[in-house]
Amino acid sequence: MSTSSIESPSAVATSEFDRDTAVTLRESGVYDAELSAGWTIIAAVNGGYLLALLGRALGDHLPHPDPFTISAHYLTPSVPGPAVIRTETVRTGRTLSTGTASLFQYAEDGTELERIRVLASYGDLDTLTDDVRTTATPPAIPPAGQCFSAADNPDPRIPGSSAIVDRLDLRLDPACVGWAVGAPSGKGEMRAWFDLADGRAHDPLSLLLAVDALPPTSFELGLKGWTPTVELTTHVRRRPAPGPLRVSITTRNLAGGFLEEDAEVWDSADRLVAQSRQLARAPRD
Template sequence: MSQIPTYRFDQDTALTPRPGEDGLYDAELYDSWRIGQGVNGGFLLALAGRALAAELGGGEDGLGHTDPFSISAYYLSASRPGPATVRTETLRRGRTVSTGTASIAQNGEERLRATAAYGDLDGHAAGDVRTSATPPDMPPPDKCVGTELAPPEFLKDAPLLDSIELRLDPSTVGWALGQPSGRGLIQGWLRLPDGREPDPLMLLLAVDALPPVSFDLGLPGWAPTLELTAHIRAKPAPGWLRITHSTRNFADGYMEEDAEVWDSTGRLVAQSRQLARVRQPRP
């Protein structure tokens, strides 16, 4: 008998294999991961990532690859809370890296399609690391701003914020007071409120967990993701994740959004870039 997941994130990304159909799973998209009118893109990426881990983690040669190295997803239509199916396919199985695809659909309409490279991150813990990147400098979590302080009308539209614990750097929340800095930067700390420690699948959620950086440009509308590519560089250590989101170019209603995720030891464990369409409220 398989063990029932005890943490909310694992319960909500659980997959039920469809009998007699290899690579097809039933899933549920929960309202608790909604932001605005749709389900959060990072949660959808993690759901696809779990299905790919099941697809690429087995193998007659014993070379199971369960950790995402790189995953690119196109968001084809808005995902709504409710039943969904996830279909996976192996494209190539190698000795160190395997490649596969995953598709999430609802009522016959495809919501997301992803292609990913998977391997084994356990060998990366003591690997050769040469980087000029440094963790963002910000106050500790207890000196940052909790999302519970957001306006009630904002919280009503973002039940996602009850599923995560997010504390934002006070220097990057001027937009919430009507004073955006114009830098295109939001950063903060992230963990799951029930004590679940971070792992590679949670990193797929983390790269899309902060408010859109367009808020800091004075653009308050929602910013649905069109495409997101995440690179997982190492398994994170237990504890808070430190995340920075930034943009250098907003043009004609579209922006790129770059994310870096650092673990509690100060190691860069994930990077991502996405293209988002910034929706402006009607006058």
């Protein structure tokens, strides 16, 4: 077991993201955590933040350091406050190890409520070869200075908390912000430059956040409100180069009250460093 991902009681992480995703080992495979209100959006704690928190616990529990693939089922909405994460090793191999993790919170009567359950395979990104054969291309986004930040035109018609916005440096592609001025494009697309507001460098854990940190594509489809994630699978492909990330999310099909979101995350070296697909419930007007 590695101990590098656990914040000791006397250590003070310089990044808010690291402090808020810190886990404390209670006993073998069991970790205590505190879900921060700083990562809430509309009605609940953000799913990408939660995925990073569970990813940190699994990275400590498993013998390999980096998430290669992690699939999460969001069972009930998480709220700020104490939580416990229970991890289990499923299999350990030479290059990959697989484990599960569940995050629990407490009802008013003290009983545990399972919020999220994940299955993940971990490896070592530093051992990957440089061989790349791809037809994927980075998203075309205007320079960050020509994009829109949350301060440019926040939309007060979306009720609830938007605390997570203050922890991110998002610069949205002007082609994807029609929703903010009452003129959604009708296209299921969202693109942005992505950084953490405190300047923390990107790593595999921040990639888990990035795939679920942009406004939902449903906004550009003309729907407002909470878009809760049902299931989210993320593939981490490379350790990101220093510098801002570009995130592109698309939806091709909203039907029966559900939609998919396919995300690509590109680093400053034009490498595809993460991919994800999630199923989400469409907002209910």
